[in-house]
Amino acid sequence: MFWNELFWIGRALVLLQLIPGILGWGKQGHFAVCKIAEGYLTEDALAAVKLLLPDAGGDLASVCSWADEVKFHLRWSGPLHYVDTPDFRCKYDYCRDCHDTHGHENMCVTGAIYNYTMQLLSAYNDSNSQMKYNLTEALMFLSHFIGDVHQPLHVGFLGDLGGNTIVIRWYRRKTNLHHVWDNMIIESALKTFYGSDLAIMIQAIQRNITDSWFNEISSWKSCTSDRTVCPDPYASESVHLACKFAYRNATTGSTLGDDYFLSRLPVVEKRLAQAGVRLAALLNRIFVSQTLIAQE
Template sequence: MGLSMNVVIAIFVSLFAATTLPTSNAWGTEGHYMVCKIAQSYLTSTASSAVLNLLPAGANGDLASECSWADTVRGAYPWSSALHYIDTPDNLCTYDYTNNLTQALMFLSHFMGDVHQPLHVGFTTDAGGNSITVYWYNVKTNLHSVWDTKIIQTSMSNYFGNSMDTMANSITANITSTQISQWNSCGSSTSACADTVATESIQNACNYAYKDAPNNAYLSDTYYLSRSPVVNTRIAQGAVRLANFLNQIFV
């Protein structure tokens, strides 16, 4: 193997500690699923084999099926909640090594999606949009939820027959080799990549998420049609970068 996965995940989590919020669960099930589904298609044969060996039997070789695992275990493993916004706890190293690598894979896959959701680096005063009430096509929700799930679910309903796989395939088909090169330009420097992703998310939060979305705003087609391409791009970027990380880990 190349980079240690445990080292990568610890560095990646700690680098984003200052920008993530404990009240914010970036991307819903759909967004995380698509990030991992797309990423798996970009793995090298070596990385793909390693990932398949680490996935639990119930995943049936599908990384996407485990991409929301990090959210589902918060109740069973209270210590894991902290991993979403502070350093890895010291006692993580006491787990069985093989099991620890499996969990590290699923945490890293989840966190890579998390940090690409713009409001995961949103403003502290509104908890990343959680305290901003909005009406999504007249249904009361909050701005963070719009970016977590509503935009994606609207796209799935309108264009993809409510299929996560179909939407993921569409996003994949529109990723160019030039984009892959640009998105992975930070190379093997974890800190540089973290800075790049955080900067992108902050800019997207300011330029798209918060813009024209004050408290009690009614958001519909105008907001959706101008923001859904941003969401699709962030999913694509998260997927490509996740694949790049895994390809560097498993060489």
């Protein structure tokens, strides 16, 4: 599907698709990313989010998993959740890697981030933009894909489909490596350290942002050459982390337990933090002191 062929699903369908389903980072992970982002939004960005999400009451976190919930209906969107890289090179290159299995260029997570940023920016510059694009969808897709590009195995190897074909055991449970990073590290952390309360986990990550990672925040927010959006460095970080942490000691048939969990959890929590801070910075740049053209 070409970018300029995106049409309205309609408000009723949007509401229908908010029903929980099969998710990406994991519903908890995407919720955490958007909840962290909400705390860093400017007044202009908050106003724009509320305008574009009337059915959700302006609550970005509540719709952060929407893109996963509709990908089985909007099948063209499936390749937009990830980008595959050549096996064992541990490098990402947009021109080489950003395409779907049919070779269609720009059909990957980084391409999607560029596209939906452009759609939202067009609302300031083109009075007909609301006829071309569904700006509510653009915001929900963009928020979700910023989360996805920070999950290391969403920029994993082509040969194992980002860890999906690496069958392992997470303690006693049979699963695959990709699912471990999407869901199971977070689920185990919630049970082990946070009393199964996602709000407490988010608060702990927020404290680390203001304390442990405070000196890094400015570099997280910035884009090279003052660009509005810069997902390529995020993808490069992810594949590097995939090689260093996700794939290491995780081969088909292996059992992953405390050693793997406790050493990888800090990586997951920091990626959630980076995704949240960067999503907020991006939305703040998009919605800076301008009047958004409202959708009918």
